[in-house]
Amino acid sequence: MVIRRDLVVVGASAGGVEALRDLVRGLPADFPAAVLAVLHMPPSARSQLPEILARASDLPVRPARHGDLIEPGTVTVAVPDRHLVVVGRRIALPRGxxxxxHRPAVDVLFRSAARSAGPRAVGVVLSGALDDGTAGMVALRARGGVGIAQFPGDALYPSMPLHALEVGGAEHTAPVAEIPALLGRLLAEEVDVTGVEPASELMKTEVAMAELDGDAYDGEDRPGTPSGFGCPSCHGALFAIDEGGMQRYRCRVGHAWSPEALAEEQAQALEGALWMALRGLEERAALSLAMGRRAEERGHAHSALRFRARHREATDAAALLRRLLHRGELSAEALPDELGEG
Structure with a gap:
């Protein structure tokens, strides 16, 4: 069986507004595919992205609405605090x-496009930090879709495109100004879909989790194997999932993490814990100082000496934490020298 591709899914993050604008600027008015785009955004802000893209595009640009048909020759943009999910030929906006x-998340869009469209889909990863979109690219290619990554040297933030190429296996890379012509060639190709694998149970389950489908949560099994790590979002157990040469993580309620994103979130959590520890040490130092002065006023020399020692220990430890936080060196390699200074 031979088909033609008719769905383009695009993901971007930091630096993505400029890249998306340049991409849609190059799409002709008779573009034969639907374009669905996710840009990571704060949950509470109203997105101006549809208006920004509409000013640059010959195609109609609209914010996503639940239940809308996916129509060729249109650009549909994700809205804040809702995933953009492909369900057959329609759009769903779950709050999974x-x-x-992130919500919306690039991986959710790509994975749902892989499930519903498979070889009809093209995934495009544009500028962004960390490795968002990589797991989605793996899923898309597993279903016969094709991947494009913005040429990293052309991206304001090259990490997402780099991971899409190196780990996700995207077949093509180009500066964003050249991607419209590349898409035109890919959409014009006739694609033999004989032998394309159906969506896996893992893929179906993960999309169902994004849709908050109760059946995906009620089963006894969870995707993956216990990893020994905790979820930064809910502190539940994370399960490791190996797919297409990439290991990633998902918890029981569906929060998902790629390796770079999980490491970054853990670093943020560690910094938060250090600030809490610093606060506790500063409070201990202040209390010890006050209690020591009171003991001296009452003539309790032994107690005053003990409180002065506690004050000195707390201030020394607090100084160490402040140096670590100031320098941002929270790795194990940085700790021995710092600890030795006290």
Missing amino acids: PRENG
Whole structure:
């Protein structure tokens, strides 16, 4: 069986507004595919992205609405705090668990496009930090879709495109100004879909989790194997999933993490814990100082000496934490020298 591709899914993050604008600027008015785009955004802000893209595009640009048909020759943009999900030939906007701390998430869009469209879909990863979109690219290619990554040297933030190429296996890379012509060639190709694998149970389950489908949560099994790590979002157990040469993580309620995003979130959690520890040490130092002065006033020399020692220990430890936080060196390699200074 031979088909033609008719769905383009695009993901971007930091630096993505400029890249998306340049991409849609190059799409002709008779573009034969539907374009669905996710840009990571704060949950509470109203997105101006449809208006920004509409000013640059010859195609109609609209914010996503639940239940809308996916129409060729249109650009549909994700809205804040809702995943953009492909369900057959329509759009769904569930408020499912965040992936890599984001909702909407690039991986959710790509994975749902892989499930519903498979070889009819093209995935495009544009500028962004960390490795969002990589798991979605793996899923898309597993279903016969094709992947494009913005040429990293052309991206304001090259990490997402780099991971899409190196780990996700995207077949093509180009500066964003050249991607419209590349899409035109890919959409014009006739694609033999004989032998394309159906969506896996893992893929179906993960999309169902994004849709908050109760059946995906009620089963006894969870995707993956216990990893020994905790979920930064809900502190539940994370399960490791190996797919297409990439290991990633998902918890029981569906929060999902790629390796780079999980490491970054853990670093943020560690910094938060250090600030809490610093606060506790500063309070201990202040209390010890006050209690020591009171003991001296009452003539309790032994107690005053003990409180002065506690004050000195707390201030020394607080100084160490302040140096670590100031320098941002929270790795194990940085700790021995710092600890030795006290």
